[in-house]
Amino acid sequence: MRASSIFDPALEQQDPIARRAYLGTRLRETVAWAHSRSPHVRRVFDKAGIGPRDVASLDDLTKIPITRKDDVPAMxxxxPAFGGLLAVEPARLQRIFASPGPILDPQGEGDDFWRFRMALAAAGFRRGDIAINSASYHLTPLGFMLDNAARSLGCVVVPAGVGQTDVQVRVASALRATCYLGTPSFLYALVKRGREMGMPLPIEVAFVTAEMFPESLRAELEKDFGVRALQGYGTADQGCLAYECPEQGGMHLHPETIVEVLDLETRKPAVPGQPGEIVATIFDPAYPLLRFATGDIGTLAPPGTCACLRTAPKLAGLVGRVGDAVKVKGMFIRGAEIAKALEGFPAVARFQAVVTRDQHQDHLAYVVELAEGAAPEAGLSDRIADTLREAMKVRGEVRISPRGTLPEGSKRIDDRRTWR
Ligand SMILES: [Zn+2]
Known part of the structure; x- marks a missing residue:
């Protein structure tokens, strides 16, 4: 099994005192820039009665008001178009994405705008590797996030995108691709299909993200298919925030971000092991998101030194979402968004999205109850399925059910998955 590399010793092996000083300087510079360029930052600073000079070091971080991801669609x-969050002229951007939400996400300058390069180096990617990238390149940014990071490390990328499993097997096999990028469930589907087709894939290392990655799946990939998969955590808005090293046991926080885990009620830093909302600050001049509440709930690992010699604290893991959203096949689905998409179907009275998991794959079904007196016309379930797929970017099976199937007060999304 190949080794990973420390990509940047100056950042990844910084001692805690140097790290605080470094992050404090980056924060001060970013706040000064963002305050002068981003209307949103100016608005929230004015409202809080503070100016950029009030943020001089990391100790001043909590003076900055939190911006919630859930508020971005309304902002x-x-x-338009970016809610005042953008701090450069749109002409300076490389790409613009439209993630479900809906949220517009910009890609600013640089060959590794979203900072995934360090994560891929830790996973063992190296110059000359052929990497099949099965993350989506359409509208949502993950495909380009991983593509850019791999390219900037000198890997050769096959931009496979989502789906067409058999085609991807043939291509990965013909090219002797040694690396994989994408979701863990598709990695599993791919290597399994490769075996079924008599083309066992030569993938040695994988970087997986955007989904829960159960240890049972990691073990199966390693034992049965010889793939070492390490994971990272990031968001469409802020890019890479944490990544695993070969020692595993949590994801090191990315040294070029400030990641807070805040108690859901007190909004004070959560102690290691206690779940809290992940609130992150990035230093990007194009999109300087300061204290951005991701809506993801995670826990920090207990402090300690890691045998890999990286010094950043670790995120132990993710445990869910704040409010009404779950991730299915790497995409967020939200009760409010489903309700909005179903507004065009007056025959529909109530619904529930049911998420289950089988063979390491997510399955999404919508239980739909019709209004009193409404008859199920021909093709209705297909039309509902198409509309919901368009809105959620993930396919679900629609089950038209008699009235009374859903108990009173049932949740709009019933997530029945367990992660072991
Ligand atoms: Zn480590």
Missing amino acids: QAAD
């Missing part, structure tokens, strides 16, 4: 609708 962007009120102040």
